[in-house]
Amino acid sequence: MNVLIVGGSTAVQPLLLAKLRSWGHTVTTASDGxxxxxxxxxxxxxLVIADWDLPQIAGxxxxxxxxxxxxxxxxxxxxxxxxxxxxxLITGMEAGADDFISEPxxxxxLRVRVVAAQRVMQLQSELAAQRxxxxxxxxxxxxxxxxxxxxxxxxxxxxxxxxxxxxxxHPRVRLDWLFIPSRFLAGDLLNYYMADERHLVFYQLDVxxxxxxxxxxSVTLSRILAPLEGSPSVRVSPIDRRxxxxxxxxxxxxxxxxxxxxxxxxxTIVYGILDVFARELRFCQAGHPGPVLMRRHAxxxxxxxxxxxxxxxxxxxxxxxxxxLEVGDRLIVHSNGxxxxxxxVSIRYEQQRLTEMLDQNRDGSLEALMNGVRxxxxxxxxxAEFADDVSVLALExx
Amino acid sequence: MITEARRIGQATVIKLFESRLGGDIAAEFKTEIxxxxxxxxxxxxxxxxxxTFMDSSGLGAILSVFKMIGKRGDLAIAGTQGAVQNLFRxxxxxxxxRSYATVPEAIAALTPHRAFQGY
Numbered sequence: 001m002n003v004l005i006v007g008g009s010t011a012v013q014p015l016l017l018a019k020l021r022s023w024g025h026t027v028t029t030a031s032d033g034x035x036x037x038x039x040x041x042x043x044x045x046x047l048v049i050a051d052w053d054l055p056q057i058a059g060x061x062x063x064x065x066x067x068x069x070x071x072x073x074x075x076x077x078x079x080x081x082x083x084x085x086x087x088x089l090i091t092g093m094e095a096g097a098d099d100f101i102s103e104p105x106x107x108x109x110l111r112v113r114v115v116a117a118q119r120v121m122q123l124q125s126e127l128a129a130q131r132x133x134x135x136x137x138x139x140x141x142x143x144x145x146x147x148x149x150x151x152x153x154x155x156x157x158x159x160x161x162x163x164x165x166x167x168x169x170h171p172r173v174r175l176d177w178l179f180i181p182s183r184f185l186a187g188d189l190l191n192y193y194m195a196d197e198r199h200l201v202f203y204q205l206d207v208x209x210x211x212x213x214x215x216x217x218s219v220t221l222s223r224i225l226a227p228l229e230g231s232p233s234v235r236v237s238p239i240d241r242r243x244x245x246x247x248x249x250x251x252x253x254x255x256x257x258x259x260x261x262x263x264x265x266x267x268t269i270v271y272g273i274l275d276v277f278a279r280e281l282r283f284c285q286a287g288h289p290g291p292v293l294m295r296r297h298a299x300x301x302x303x304x305x306x307x308x309x310x311x312x313x314x315x316x317x318x319x320x321x322x323x324x325l326e327v328g329d330r331l332i333v334h335s336n337g338x339x340x341x342x343x344x345v346s347i348r349y350e351q352q353r354l355t356e357m358l359d360q361n362r363d364g365s366l367e368a369l370m371n372g373v374r375x376x377x378x379x380x381x382x383x384a385e386f387a388d389d390v391s392v393l394a395l396e397x398x
Numbered sequence: 399m400i401t402e403a404r405r406i407g408q409a410t411v412i413k414l415f416e417s418r419l420g421g422d423i424a425a426e427f428k429t430e431i432x433x434x435x436x437x438x439x440x441x442x443x444x445x446x447x448x449x450t451f452m453d454s455s456g457l458g459a460i461l462s463v464f465k466m467i468g469k470r471g472d473l474a475i476a477g478t479q480g481a482v483q484n485l486f487r488x489x490x491x492x493x494x495x496r497s498y499a500t501v502p503e504a505i506a507a508l509t510p511h512r513a514f515q516g517y
Contacts, residue, residue, distance in 0.1 A: 208457075312461055
């Protein structure tokens with residue numbers, strides 16, 4: 001250890017110096033408290049042995065100054081009481097001394113006290129090393145976490161590009177949608193397309209949970225639902241070998257077969273087909289909130305009888321709801337990010353409020369309706385960040 | 399621990415303390431019930447009376463428990479209310495597992511242990 005002896009009578013100091021050196025320590029001396037204070041700030045000492053009575057600055061005061069100063073490492077202090085002095089343990093300890101000796105110095109006793117000091121200093125340095133390494137690890141973790149967050153945010157932005165960009169697919173139908181992504185990757189998805197000159201296919205789905213697995217499943221589903229051969233959305237006609245649309249319930253049943261996996265990774269969906277000329281709409285609702293039907297001259301109602309989520313239990317039967325729509329009728333499909341959206345005091349928006357709000361906004365265009373939903377939900381939420389994706393798909397017969 | 403189990407006759411009644419079952423505690427919930435099942439408690443009544451809200455992860459966890467018990471035993475759910483009941487209805491889970499208003503009703507609905515038939 002690097003030891004500093006402060007003070008000490010001319011008789012004691014040389015002996016103390018010699019003993020400490022013989023035990024393998026590097027020893028420096030200071031003549032008084034002021035000198036000791038100067039030295040202690042210049043060089044890193046492990047151990048300071050200071051006399052109680054020192055000119056300029058007394059031992060306990062020096063000790064207090066050491067404790068009040070910020071050193072690179074801990075400094076172990078032993079106070080040494082003079083020959084005629086009663087050792088004032090309380091004053092010494094309150095000043096921050098670690099140990100005490102008194103003159104005449106009992107050297108075997110001093111030796112074990114110094115060994116104890118060495119042990120404490122060893123522990124101190126191990127602790128400091130651990131703290132250092134923890135600090136480094138923490139820094140690495142923070143960096144990795146920041147990078148991951150950035151990646152997830154970039155992925156969420158990319159995911160938004162899967163959303164439809166065309167609104168005028170057919171003169172007999174109007175379409176609009178709303179998508180408020182949660183801050184991190186989530187699993188909502190919606191899309192629609194004209195499969196032929198009279199059939200509009202639309203779907204909206206919500207993968208359970210959040211994060212990479214959920215997002216990847218949602219992206220996979222968008223790919224697999226594109227009406228290409230091999231997709232559950234189409235089948236090959238036995239008559240002319242051409243691709244024809246599969247009925248919604250069959251599409252969902254096939255998805256359920258293909259996507260059996262982990263229990264907590266499944267999705268809910270509303271998948272439908274609208275015949276834009278006959279205005280017949282059929283949809284399959286699988287674990288998804290019931291769509292809201294807004295008849296032109298009636299209050300909005302929730303339609304559908306529910307259904308099993310997809311990918312949870314194999315071999316389930318799915319049903320279809322069939323609606324005969326009229327000109328001006330609208331169907332609003334939405335994810336549970338809407339009905340479960342919580343305000344500042346954790347009250348959920350609920351379907352009831354949703355249908356009432358839709359009713360209040362019924363007079364304008366579809367676009368105005370979507371803006372109304374966005375505004376109402378934003379007000380309800382009261383903050384920019386949403387806990388879950390909020391998505392709405394709206395269609396209207398023209 | 400977010401659950402507590404007690405034995406009533408041949409049934410193990412597992413009570414969930416939480417009022418929300420979501421993604422944050424779904425795994426813990428599953429692990430705790432897994433322990434009871436591993437310990438041989440396979441005729442289970444899940445008491446969800448405290449539960450006021452469950453999200454999609456929570457539903458996945460309950461289904462997972464249902465599959466875990468599978469043919470080894472039997473599961474009935476008790477005390478579901480409000481939003482939880484609505485979610486069961488919406489997702490047709492009320493057709494998958496049996497759900498009762500009270501714990502005694504759920505216990506009564508569990509299939510009895512097959513009686514010893516003799517050699």
